[in-house]
Amino acid sequence: MVEFTVPEVDYTRYTNRQLAAVPLAVLVVALLVIAGWYVATGAPVNQGIEFTGGTEIQVAVDAPPAQAEEQIQQAFSVEPESIRSVPTESTYIVTFQSDDGSSVNPSMLEQQAEDAGFEIRAISSVSPSFGGDTQTLALGGVVAAFLGMSLLVFAMFRTFVPSIAVVISAFSDIVIPLAMMNVLGIELSLGTVAALLMLIGYSVDSDILLNNHVLRRSGDFYESTYRAMRTGVTMTLTSIAAMIVMTVTATIFGIQLLAAIGTVLVFGLAVDLMNTYMLNLSLLRWYKYEGVAR
Incomplete structure (x- = not known):
């Protein structure tokens, strides 16, 4: 002891x-x-988005880490606030923040993720107000x-x-x-x-x-x-x-x-x-x- x-x-x-x-x-x-x-x-x-408002989407990308982040950047029309990897699940958490008070359309982000061939694991959104x-x-x-x-x-x-x-x-x-x-x-x-x-x-x-x-x-x-x-x-x-x-x-x-x-x-x-x-x-x-x- x-x-x-x-x-x-x-x-x-x-x-x-x-x-x-x-x-x-x-x-x-x-x-x-x-x-x-x-x-x-x-x-x-x-x-964080709990206070400013925004959307967080968790996607699975079938690519090496460097290529996956580049694909995520190109897939969305709105620039992500952050991209975090989850090594144990081979997924990425992509955050879009509403710093200017305008809301980010979760449906649009979901559609763009699907168009890019990403598997959507989860999505959550908080309004600026x-x-x-x-x-x-x-x-x-x-x-x-x-x-x-x-x-x-x-x-x-x-x-x-x-x-x-x-x-x-x-x-x-x-x-x-x-x-x-x-x-x-x-x-x-x-x-x-x-x-x-x-x-x-x-x-x-x-x-x-x-x-x-x-x-x-x-x-x-x-x-x-x-x-x-x-x-x-x-x-x-x-x-x-x-x-x-x-x-x-x-x-x-x-x-x-x-x-x-x-x-x-x-x-x-x-x-x-x-x-x-x-x-x-x-x-x-x-x-x-x-x-x-x-």
Whole structure:
């Protein structure tokens, strides 16, 4: 049986500014990426057809991969947004997005696929208006979850610095994965929105665990921190390992949605380790020794 031991970090070697500098710098870079993406594309992150509207058609093409993609490009009068292969089934998922608000005619695409000699495995379509409503509901759910989490944290600790430390960490845990989605070409979909909601839960869990050990349990600051790390780091690394396995498996079998969710969660959980045990901890130590709690 493999035993995992969390190393005890000597935090006395680092000042609060040094601990907070790295996560804050990463957060600033992430915000710049999102802002630049918004200026360039009109949206902070690329959106899937669930939010913009469009059509997704799954076809089987009897040709080598390079030739198959070329045949798919030539078969349709509308340029595909993306063409993804499913290796285990020798099929291709072709996405047509309605970015300009106009709808793509599924019947026309189906007819063109049949004329090209493709075998149609599945076809689904979302209207631009329905996609816009779905986007509003999904993003509204994320905002409501974040605000509810913030109110709950302030009600639990009733002091500004420990509470704002949790909120900032949770905010960073969402923003940095969003920036990574832009860099890696992962679209915002209902699945990735669910992953972001999960990250809020993971973030609050690890941050509240640290705050409770430091502020409400016996022992000095560093002893309490290490007790929290033994549980929190082990829990997060176990989740990261599980998400990596899911991502690799989903990629091999061509399950794009699960691969996207797993990738977002892997990056988000890694960011959560940084924010919890560097940014949050630096604010807690300042509060404990230099702030109003002194």
